[in-house]
Amino acid sequence: MTATESPDASTNYPSDSLTRVSTAEPPRGGGPPKRSSVFEVFKEMPLLVKFAAIWLVLVFFGAIYAKLDTVVFGGALPLQDPNLQTNNFNAATGTFGDGAPSEGPSLAHWLGTDAVARDTFARVVHGAWVSLIIAAVAAVFGVVVGGLIGTFVGYVRGVADSIIMSIIDVILAFPALILLLAMVSILRVRSLLVISLVIGFLSIPAYTRVARANSLSISNREFVTAARAIGTKDRTILFREVVPNVLPTLMAFALVSAAFVIVVEGSLSFLGLSVQLPTATWGNMINQARRDLRQDIWQVIWPSLALTFTVLSLNQVGDFLVKRSSVRASSL
Amino acid sequence: MTKRGLYKLLALLFSFALIAAACGGGDDDTSAETGTETTEAAAPDDTEPPDDTAPDEVETEIAVDPDARVYGGTVTVGLEAEATGLRPWEDTCASPCMNMAITVFDKLFEIDSGFIPQPYLAESVTVNDDFTEYVVTLRSGVVFHNGVELTAQTIADMFPIQQAGAQSAGAVTSSNLADVQATGDLEVTYTLSMPNSAFLAFLTQAELGFVFEPGAAAADPDGFTFAPVGTGPFVIESRDLDNETVMVRNNDYWRTDADGMQLPYLDSIAFRPIPDEGTRLDSLLSGTVNAMQSLRQATIRDARGERDGGADITLLEFQGNNVGGGMFNVALPPFDDVRVRRGLVQLNNQEQVIEALGGTGISLPGTQWFSPDSPWWSQKVADAYPKFDFDAGVATLQEYVDDPARSDGKAVGEPIDVELSCPPDPTLIAGMAVIQQVWDASGLVNTTLTNFDQQTHIANALGAPPDFVGIHQAHCWRFSSDNDPSLDLNPALAPPSPAIAEAAGIPGVVSPINFSNWFDPEAFTAAVAAIRTDNFEERYALYETIGLRMAEEVPIWFSGHTATMIGVESNIKGVNGWILPSGELGGGFPGAEGRWAEVWVVPE
Numbered sequence: 001m002t003a004t005e006s007p008d009a010s011t012n013y014p015s016d017s018l019t020r021v022s023t024a025e026p027p028r029g030g031g032p033p034k035r036s037s038v039f040e041v042f043k044e045m046p047l048l049v050k051f052a053a054i055w056l057v058l059v060f061f062g063a064i065y066a067k068l069d070t071v072v073f074g075g076a077l078p079l080q081d082p083n084l085q086t087n088n089f090n091a092a093t094g095t096f097g098d099g100a101p102s103e104g105p106s107l108a109h110w111l112g113t114d115a116v117a118r119d120t121f122a123r124v125v126h127g128a129w130v131s132l133i134i135a136a137v138a139a140v141f142g143v144v145v146g147g148l149i150g151t152f153v154g155y156v157r158g159v160a161d162s163i164i165m166s167i168i169d170v171i172l173a174f175p176a177l178i179l180l181l182a183m184v185s186i187l188r189v190r191s192l193l194v195i196s197l198v199i200g201f202l203s204i205p206a207y208t209r210v211a212r213a214n215s216l217s218i219s220n221r222e223f224v225t226a227a228r229a230i231g232t233k234d235r236t237i238l239f240r241e242v243v244p245n246v247l248p249t250l251m252a253f254a255l256v257s258a259a260f261v262i263v264v265e266g267s268l269s270f271l272g273l274s275v276q277l278p279t280a281t282w283g284n285m286i287n288q289a290r291r292d293l294r295q296d297i298w299q300v301i302w303p304s305l306a307l308t309f310t311v312l313s314l315n316q317v318g319d320f321l322v323k324r325s326s327v328r329a330s331s332l
Numbered sequence: 333m334t335k336r337g338l339y340k341l342l343a344l345l346f347s348f349a350l351i352a353a354a355c356g357g358g359d360d361d362t363s364a365e366t367g368t369e370t371t372e373a374a375a376p377d378d379t380e381p382p383d384d385t386a387p388d389e390v391e392t393e394i395a396v397d398p399d400a401r402v403y404g405g406t407v408t409v410g411l412e413a414e415a416t417g418l419r420p421w422e423d424t425c426a427s428p429c430m431n432m433a434i435t436v437f438d439k440l441f442e443i444d445s446g447f448i449p450q451p452y453l454a455e456s457v458t459v460n461d462d463f464t465e466y467v468v469t470l471r472s473g474v475v476f477h478n479g480v481e482l483t484a485q486t487i488a489d490m491f492p493i494q495q496a497g498a499q500s501a502g503a504v505t506s507s508n509l510a511d512v513q514a515t516g517d518l519e520v521t522y523t524l525s526m527p528n529s530a531f532l533a534f535l536t537q538a539e540l541g542f543v544f545e546p547g548a549a550a551a552d553p554d555g556f557t558f559a560p561v562g563t564g565p566f567v568i569e570s571r572d573l574d575n576e577t578v579m580v581r582n583n584d585y586w587r588t589d590a591d592g593m594q595l596p597y598l599d600s601i602a603f604r605p606i607p608d609e610g611t612r613l614d615s616l617l618s619g620t621v622n623a624m625q626s627l628r629q630a631t632i633r634d635a636r637g638e639r640d641g642g643a644d645i646t647l648l649e650f651q652g653n654n655v656g657g658g659m660f661n662v663a664l665p666p667f668d669d670v671r672v673r674r675g676l677v678q679l680n681n682q683e684q685v686i687e688a689l690g691g692t693g694i695s696l697p698g699t700q701w702f703s704p705d706s707p708w709w710s711q712k713v714a715d716a717y718p719k720f721d722f723d724a725g726v727a728t729l730q731e732y733v734d735d736p737a738r739s740d741g742k743a744v745g746e747p748i749d750v751e752l753s754c755p756p757d758p759t760l761i762a763g764m765a766v767i768q769q770v771w772d773a774s775g776l777v778n779t780t781l782t783n784f785d786q787q788t789h790i791a792n793a794l795g796a797p798p799d800f801v802g803i804h805q806a807h808c809w810r811f812s813s814d815n816d817p818s819l820d821l822n823p824a825l826a827p828p829s830p831a832i833a834e835a836a837g838i839p840g841v842v843s844p845i846n847f848s849n850w851f852d853p854e855a856f857t858a859a860v861a862a863i864r865t866d867n868f869e870e871r872y873a874l875y876e877t878i879g880l881r882m883a884e885e886v887p888i889w890f891s892g893h894t895a896t897m898i899g900v901e902s903n904i905k906g907v908n909g910w911i912l913p914s915g916e917l918g919g920g921f922p923g924a925e926g927r928w929a930e931v932w933v934v935p936e
Contacts, residue, residue: 083765083769084769085766085769089769089773091773092722092773093722093723094679094681094720094722094725094770094773095681095684095722096681096684101687101688115690115762116765116766118765190782190783271756272756272761272783272785273756273783273785276780276781276782277764277765277781277782277783278781287756287758287761288758288761288762289758290610290758291628291630291758291762292630292690294610294634294637295634
């Protein structure tokens with residue numbers, strides 16, 4: 001018996017009470033378990049993770065702001081059109097002003113302009129929306145589909161486990177980027193939704209494996225054994241005992257996975273095969289600016305920094321939450 | 333259908349096109365003999381070069397380097413890609429491949445500095461009056477790398493392999509080549525099914541021009557790509573795909589230079605694919621490679637900056653006929669209406685597009701199939717091509733938009749929808765952004781941008797049998813080359829589908845590689861007539877007619893002529909100004925394709 005195993009788990013309590021124990025904060029000092037608020041979780045974070053969380057919040061709200069500006073306010077909010085070439089373009093004559101399109105940072109263009117005079121700050125902010133949506137869709141797909149499949153096969157095992165995990169292993173063994181390139185080429189449509197769904201589909205195997213591993217472990221716990229012993233139906237055990245205990249780990253994994261997904265989208269964009277142009281993404285910004293690296297290195301650096309900070313932040317916050325949920329799980 | 337099968341189908345269909353085209357008429361009886369004499373004359377006196385050329389345009393003059401030749405040394409060349417293969421009959425041989433292949437294989441004919449085919453492995457050629465029979469005499473004493481002697485029978489034995497090859501089969505049919513016979517020890521007779529005065533141009537190309545050892549090719553067709561056997565100045569030593577291919581001196585090479593010195597000068601030469609442009613330039617600057625090629629204007633710009641900043645490199649720049657731009661699929665509405673095509677071209681801010689492409693001061697604006705440096709360039713065509721004129725473009729488009737009978741079926745006043753598609757290259761994406769902004773600023777166009785990889789991009793334009801209409805609308809494309817105009821223009825002008833051929837009264841004449849689907853009887857007739865004569869003035873007039881029709885109908889639009897470059901460390905000499913066996917100046921380095929037999933390294 002581990003230090004955290006409660007004597008309650010070996011008794012024939014109703015499964016409801018077992019569930020509460022299994023999903024709650026481990027009892028400390030005999031006090032009642034309680035959920036932590038977001039603010040309390042933030043306070044627990046080390047300083048670096050705090051900065052990471054703040055960055056993610058900025059990215060999140062920046063992306064929402066950019067989308068609202070475009071869709072709801074028709075560009076009326078104080079953020080430049082990310083696709084407008086600003087070098088004194090005269091729409092009445094179709095002509096551009098003199099001088100090089102690429103500008104350094106200024107009050108008008110905080111991060112300067114790219115090779116065709118588009119505002120880089122606006123493009124970085126709008127690029128966050130693509131990353132955000134793709135990461136969110138991939139997480140939802142992964143958690144819902146991959147999580148459920150993994151939890152199910154981890155619980156039932158047997159032939160279903162062997163068959164489904166073989167399929168998952170095959171998908172995992174195939175290079176994700178190659179598969180992604182093939183699927184994007186076949187589908188031809190490059191909307192954000194399609195790209196998100198494709199990447200979401202490819203996220204399923206990783207979530208399945210994580211969910212299965214956790215499900216296998218949890219299925220052997222005393223409270224699950226107890227629930228079986230009192231004749232609780234498998235479906236009830238699965239959804240009331242196992243899934244709620246797998247979910248926190250999956251949620252934490254989703255953050256780490258989101259970082260990977262954003263990099264994958266960036267790779268796809270870099271290859272020119274992500275969402276349709278002229279939609280700004282960090283990957284396609286890097287791709288388009290690399291040609292002029294010797295002329296203006298900053299146009300590569302800005303989106304690269306945004307990508308790096310976001311991925312780093314997701315990893316930091318994700319790792320923190322994984323550790324936190326591991327502590328909680330080990331106390332079951 | 334497999335890719336190979338598709339190529340063969342295309343070749344077959346196009347052969348019908350040329351066969352029927354050749355049946356169309358023409359009665360010239362001019363004969364030609366090449367050698368040191370050329371069959372082409374200078375441009376007519378009434379053609380003036382443009383006076384609005386870019387101030388820093390590419391202008392490396394082809395000239396023989398006067399420095400003393402030195403034997404020994406190795407040069408490593410950075411290429412923009414790995415060669416897909418080194419089988420001339422089977423593998424696509426673009427610019428990187430050509431750099432490599434030209435060290436192993438010799439061509440029967442090579443271009444001179446005026447881009448006219450001149451004998452190379454061939455010693456002389458005679459042609460009959462109607463351009464259906466070319467008798468080529470080979471040089472004696474030439475041996476392949478495996479010791480086999482080059483004879484007329486060698487060339488005859490190559491022919492069945494070329495007929496079946498994925499790449500060369502198309503060249504066989506489009507050149508009208510019907511048979512190759514050894515009619516003497518060193519005399520080869522090429523028989524054409526139909527007249528083609530430009531046939532020798534095909535013998536300067538990789539598909540039919542490179543001479544390979546047919547015995548080795550037949551013995552191991554697949555292995556030939558790793559162990560190619562030619563008569564070239566270097567022999568392959570090792571081939572590590574995507575890493576390095578090394579060639580060493582062919583001590584039995586048949587050529588000497590003008591002073592009688594045995595070629596090649598170098599001990600060995602190595603080729604490394606370095607796809608990233610910046611990395612390739614950095615590799616040259618750091619000495620990781622000693623030479624590099626580039627077909628990107630932005631890289632030329634950066635290399636110029638490095639040179640001007642003190643880097644010890646020599647840049648050999650070239651700007652030929654190859655011109656970027658795009659085409660409209662005239663088989664689809666609204667592009668079936670010339671008002672739409674003309675209006676969109678008038679709304680193409682060409683100067684700004686070239687700026688976005690990184691070509692300001694490097695690329696000359698294109699107005700036609702030929703660059704201003706070409707003898708085929710025409711002032712009349714340049715004047716006729718629609719220039720950027722926003723108001724005129726809006727007015728032209730407005731006329732279509734307000735037409736109740738507009739072809740796209742939209743209501744009067746509704747903007748037209750245009751899908752502008754290019755491969756996902758940063759340079760092209762920048763150019764697309766400019767075009768989109770100006771088109772959309774008219775208020776009469778809704779432009780959607782799409783990108784597909786190169787293969788899909790081409791497939792979208794090619795379409796599927798039987799009509800080969802394609803699904804493209806406004807499509808980025810490259811046009812022209814520095815070889816004979818017929819090689820590129822004739823296939824682009826033939827009927828694109830059986831239905832159009834039928835309607836034109838020339839059933840069976842189909843060219844699936846007429847990607848714009850534009851068929852103009854007047855232009856096509858001129859193209860057919862142009863390969864039935866070798867008189868330059870006559871041919872010039874015919875190609876000018878074609879240019880004027882294209883400027884009138886605007887199935888394609890132009891941005892700038894493509895600048896290319898070979899950059900070398902300054903102690904590497906001879907890339908510029910190689911000579912032909914006759915002693916005449918060769919064609920330099922078009923398309924960043926170097927000839928490495930006459931390159932030497934000056935010891936530091």
